[in-house]
Amino acid sequence: MSGPTPPLPRWADLFLLPVINLMAALFVCGLVVLAIGENPIEALGVMLKGAFVYSGGLGYTLYYTTNFVFTGLAVATAFHAMLFNIGGEGQAYIGGLGAALAAFAIGAAPGIVALPVAIAGAALAGACWGVIPGYLQAKRGSHIVITTIMFNFIAASIMVWLLVGPMLEPGQQSPQSVPLPEGSYLPKMHEMLGAIGVETAATPLNASFLLALVSLAVFWVLIWRTRLGYNIRAVGQNPQAAHYAGINVPRTIIIAMAIAGGFAGLLATNEILGISHRVILNYTAGYGFTGIAVALMGRNHPVGIFLASLLFGALYQGGAELDFEFQSITREMVLMIQGMIILFSGALAYMFNPPLARFIARISAPKREVAHG
Amino acid sequence: MTDTNKDGSGGAAPYALELKGVSKSFGLIRANRDITLAVRPGSIHGIIGENGAGKSTLMNIVYGMHVRDEGEILVGGEPVDMRSSADAISHGIGMVHQHFMLVPTFTVLENVMLGSEGGALLREGRQAARDRIVELSERYNLRIDPDALVGDLNVGQRQRVEIIKALKGGAKILILDEPTGVLTPQEAEQLFEILKVLRDRGVSVLLITHKLAEIMEITDAVDIMRQGQIVGHRKTAETSPAELAELMVGRKVLLEVERTEANPGDVQFSASGLGYTNSQGVVELQDISFEVRAGEILGVAGVSGNGQTQLMEVLAGMRHLTAGSISILGTEVTPATETNPRIIRDLGLRHIPEDRHQHGLILHFEARENMILGVQDSDLAGTGFLMDPAAIEANCREKMRDYDVRPDAPRHFAKNFSGGNQQKIVIAREFSANPVVLLVGQPTRGVDVGAIEFIHKQLLALRDAGCAILLVSVELDEIMSLSDRIMVLCDGHNVGIVDRAEADRQTLGLMMAGQKREGHAA
Numbered sequence: 003m004s005g006p007t008p009p010l011p012r013w014a015d016l017f018l019l020p021v022i023n024l025m026a027a028l029f030v031c032g033l034v035v036l037a038i039g040e041n042p043i044e045a046l047g048v049m050l051k052g053a054f055v056y057s058g059g060l061g062y063t064l065y066y067t068t069n070f071v072f073t074g075l076a077v078a079t080a081f082h083a084m085l086f087n088i089g090g091e092g093q094a095y096i097g098g099l100g101a102a103l104a105a106f107a108i109g110a111a112p113g114i115v116a117l118p119v120a121i122a123g124a125a126l127a128g129a130c131w132g133v134i135p136g137y138l139q140a141k142r143g144s145h146i147v148i149t150t151i152m153f154n155f156i157a158a159s160i161m162v163w164l165l166v167g168p169m170l171e172p173g174q175q176s177p178q179s180v181p182l183p184e185g186s187y188l189p190k191m192h193e194m195l196g197a198i199g200v201e202t203a204a205t206p207l208n209a210s211f212l213l214a215l216v217s218l219a220v221f222w223v224l225i226w227r228t229r230l231g232y233n234i235r236a237v238g239q240n241p242q243a244a245h246y247a248g249i250n251v252p253r254t255i256i257i258a259m260a261i262a263g264g265f266a267g268l269l270a271t272n273e274i275l276g277i278s279h280r281v282i283l284n285y286t287a288g289y290g291f292t293g294i295a296v297a298l299m300g301r302n303h304p305v306g307i308f309l310a311s312l313l314f315g316a317l318y319q320g321g322a323e324l325d326f327e328f329q330s331i332t333r334e335m336v337l338m339i340q341g342m343i344i345l346f347s348g349a350l351a352y353m354f355n356p357p358l359a360r361f362i363a364r365i366s367a368p369k370r371e372v373a374h375g
Numbered sequence: 376m377t378d379t380n381k382d383g384s385g386g387a388a389p390y391a392l393e394l395k396g397v398s399k400s401f402g403l404i405r406a407n408r409d410i411t412l413a414v415r416p417g418s419i420h421g422i423i424g425e426n427g428a429g430k431s432t433l434m435n436i437v438y439g440m441h442v443r444d445e446g447e448i449l450v451g452g453e454p455v456d457m458r459s460s461a462d463a464i465s466h467g468i469g470m471v472h473q474h475f476m477l478v479p480t481f482t483v484l485e486n487v488m489l490g491s492e493g494g495a496l497l498r499e500g501r502q503a504a505r506d507r508i509v510e511l512s513e514r515y516n517l518r519i520d521p522d523a524l525v526g527d528l529n530v531g532q533r534q535r536v537e538i539i540k541a542l543k544g545g546a547k548i549l550i551l552d553e554p555t556g557v558l559t560p561q562e563a564e565q566l567f568e569i570l571k572v573l574r575d576r577g578v579s580v581l582l583i584t585h586k587l588a589e590i591m592e593i594t595d596a597v598d599i600m601r602q603g604q605i606v607g608h609r610k611t612a613e614t615s616p617a618e619l620a621e622l623m624v625g626r627k628v629l630l631e632v633e634r635t636e637a638n639p640g641d642v643q644f645s646a647s648g649l650g651y652t653n654s655q656g657v658v659e660l661q662d663i664s665f666e667v668r669a670g671e672i673l674g675v676a677g678v679s680g681n682g683q684t685q686l687m688e689v690l691a692g693m694r695h696l697t698a699g700s701i702s703i704l705g706t707e708v709t710p711a712t713e714t715n716p717r718i719i720r721d722l723g724l725r726h727i728p729e730d731r732h733q734h735g736l737i738l739h740f741e742a743r744e745n746m747i748l749g750v751q752d753s754d755l756a757g758t759g760f761l762m763d764p765a766a767i768e769a770n771c772r773e774k775m776r777d778y779d780v781r782p783d784a785p786r787h788f789a790k791n792f793s794g795g796n797q798q799k800i801v802i803a804r805e806f807s808a809n810p811v812v813l814l815v816g817q818p819t820r821g822v823d824v825g826a827i828e829f830i831h832k833q834l835l836a837l838r839d840a841g842c843a844i845l846l847v848s849v850e851l852d853e854i855m856s857l858s859d860r861i862m863v864l865c866d867g868h869n870v871g872i873v874d875r876a877e878a879d880r881q882t883l884g885l886m887m888a889g890q891k892r893e894g895h896a897a
Contacts, residue, residue, distance in 0.1 A: 227761045232744070232751050239739045246693060246726070246734040247749035248717025 010359045016306065020299055020347060022354050024313070027346035031339045038330050045324060045331065052323025053316035059323070061191065061205025067308075067315035068207075068272045071214040073293025074311055075221050076132075076266035078302040080146075082225055083258035084238035089135060089150025090266040091290025092157030093128040097267025098274050099161065100127020102169075102179060102281045105186035116185030121213070121271050128267015129260040131157060136259025140252035146259075154290070165283050177283040188276040208276035210268075217265060218304040224261070234258045266290060292340075295348035310347075317343060389452025391416040391579035392437065392468075392548050397446030399436055406432040408603045410446065414548070419570055419580040421590040421611070424600030425623055425795070425823030430583045431473075433600070434550050437581075438470045439463040450548070469541025470550040475533050479526035483536050484508065486525055487543060504543075511539050516572045531562030538569065542578075549573065550581045555589060559680070560851075567593045585623075585823060587616040599623055620824050632831045635839060637859040640669035643704055643843035644724070644812040650698030651689050659685040662699070663869045665862055667812070667843040672834070673872075674858025675847045676883055682867035683847045684729060687816050690845070691726040692719035693734075703812055720749060722812075725805040729816030729847065735801040736789045743771035743785035746804050778803035779829065795826035806833055813837060813844045819853060831857060851883065865889040 032042035080087035104123025135149035165177040191207040225231040236244040300306030321336035555563040599607040599622040651660040701708040728734035757763025771785035863870040863886040
């Protein structure tokens with residue numbers, strides 16, 4: 003084959019390509035399911051029903067979605083400044099610490115005071131954990147990928163030390179902190195809906211889902227409507243031109259990483275303020291890493307990030323259902339399916355780009371002849 | 376047209392390369408339409424056209440990097456189905472790209488071997504390649520040390536390595552895409568000598584350029600391209616630069632700039648004892664002093680790489696001066712002052728950077744976003760807390776109209792405009808701010824003739840409006856025709872400043888080589 007590939011139309015890049023990637027992943031998974039003697043169509047049906055139809059399924063799906071939105075935004079914000087933030091996991095973890103410390107500090111205050119303080123604590127702590135690698139990148143040239151990965155380990159170690167030491171709940175064997183003051187609990191969605199007379203199944207879905215939607219909107223405004231967002235994108239696309247334009251490049255990098263860390267830190271509002279109400283060892287459970295795939299698949303755009311988060315939410319929830327329904331499909335098999343989707347949508351995101359672009363160029367060429375003829 | 380050419384050739388010898396009715400489209404853009412041209416063996420054949428006329432596309436078709444939609448390609452009289460560069464190489468076509476494709480950490484020998492190592496062990500292939508380099512450099516007078524590191528070579532020498540690479544497979548047709556764009560005038564002269572030797576040894580050279588002077592100097596025949604089509608074929612001896620320019624743009628172009636007498640006012644912009652030492656401790660500028668008055672253009676001449684880039688960037692605040700001082704409208708800037716491009720811009724200085732792709736534009740931004748680059752915090756981007764897309768678009772539309780940017784599409788990405796129109800975006804942005812002090816770097820580099828004329832007129836209009844302008848250009852003609860006074864840089868030093876009336880090519884040439892003029896203080 004020769005020649006550069008023609009550019010892919012925007013609609014195909016944004017919608018068709020992700021769908022094709024998803025189909026390819028599901029196809030390979032289908033083969034695996036077939037190989038272990040189960041019916042892939044039936045398995046897909048169970049997953050979809052588990053994620054959206056069964057009582058509480060949607061609630062769980064959206065609960066996972068919330069986590070992915072936050073970590074996806076953490077990756078996307080940094081990516082607009084061309085920084086590959088692998089540190090969402092650590093930033094979210096430290097965000098939990100911030101939420102807890104803020105909640106303990108404010109004590110037994112009413113929710114109207116305690117909640118904003120705890121949420122701010124989560125964002126602030128996550129931001130701090132993002133700022134350090136950002137500073138090292140901007141002022142010292144330490145590569146952000148390396149530092150953010152290392153900061154995940156540092157965060158994990160700090161949290162282990164805190165949760166088996168200073169923060170361990172007295173009389174507890176499992177590493178977790180004492181419960182937070184009640185004022186900092188986020189209301190559950192089924193309680194809120196119940197209050198206005200809509201009965202839904204009890205699920206972990208809570209008000210942080212709304213915060214996630216707000217975050218998506220804030221992200222859009224930030225990146226495409228503020229001068230800061232303009233600066234971030236300028237630094238990402240051409241740091242030399244940004245310097246020429248009078249933008250302080252190092253400072254913009256640091257700010258972008260602070261915002262990225264802040265989004266990651268908000269994960270704690272779902273997991274800690276919304277559900278566990280205490281800091282538990284390893285509560286981030288890999289959501290920060292999945293956020294990388296979410297941002298990649300969502301093309302760093304809020305709509306895409308939401309759809310990709312929903313997909314991964316459905317996978318987590320539907321996958322659990324699969325594990326439950328089929329004897330031969332185990333938890334590991336579900337992880338394999340998730341991994342396959344990350345592989346095709348994240349790592350191999352542009353694998354189908356050249357053939358698709360050629361195909362579209364070919365089918366659109368004769369049409370034009372007709373139109374002109 | 377081909378038929379008449381054939382009659383003219385008179386002999387039975389086939390053309391080295393012949394194209395018949397070649398067309399190529401990219402989506403809706405018809406890059407090449409019905410191209411018919413013929414290249415005689417052992418000749419230098421020029422293809423000239425404005426930026427975006429389709430020259431590079433055509434050569435990429437000949438070299439097999441694009442596959443033509445229609446038409447025939449004949450090499451040595453035989454039809455060839457050119458589908459990849461491997462096809463082209465096997466038919467004896469070599470290409471030297473505008474941007475070199477060399478590994479800087481490899482030696483010349485290793486670079487030439489790339490792609491034809493000849494087996495798992497390098498020893499045999501290496502000897503064969505060394506013999507070939509020696510043979511080629513003797514036959515074509517391409518002096519080069521096979522064991523030199525490419526990273527240590529200058530641009531002209533690197534280009535020679537590229538030529539050897541292209542010839543090593545026995546190429547009889549050599550394509551050079553804008554070969555002089557990266558060369559100093561001396562290196563370009565050397566290149567032309569090499570091309571003449573190649574021609575005399577029977578190689579057909581296809582020279583793609585937009586510089587009229589090169590066509591006139593070296594080619595035997597020339598095809599003129601405009602908007603994807605061949606609009607004329609001339610024997611070089613029977614044409615003139617004016618005719619070629621007219622064919623290229625489709626209308627008469629004034630190559631001379633009409634200018635009025637300068638009417639200099641107060642000193643707006645000056646430097647005294649300015650010095651810059653980079654972070655590695657290399658002194659790049661030393662003891663540079665000059666004054667620019669309102670309503671005059673101070674040209675900066677010099678062989679490129681003698682400190683012009685550093686001078687511009689220091690003056691614009693992109694690098695921090697390490698000695699002396701700069702005065703912009705009375706505000707003093709010294710090594711102790713905080714500088715950055717923003718502070719300098721706020722003092723009333725505007726800057727057309729030398730390299731629009733690196734500094735002047737963000738290619739992946741829309742035109743309207745580029746139109747506020749550097750003034751993104753001003754009211755042009757909206758008066759509220761948030762940016763106002765409507766205001767940004769209106770601003771861009773207005774400037775595109777005033778400066779004749781085509782297409783006038785504010786939402787097109789900057790990368791999709793032609794070189795000349797990209798430059799017009801930068802110029803529209805900086806000129807329309809009515810600057811008091813203006814730094815202009817290479818305003819017409821890679822810009823077509825029509826746009827050059829427009830840009831020159833705009834520059835002179837700004838001067839007449841009282842702007843103090845410092846102009847850096849690699850085109851000596853541009854400096855000489857626009858400047859009121861000319862400062863010559865050599866090795867980071869100010870060799871001297873001469874008035875326009877005293878500045879002829881010979882004087883400037885001597886100064887560019889570092890000779891101070893007698894009786895003149897710097």
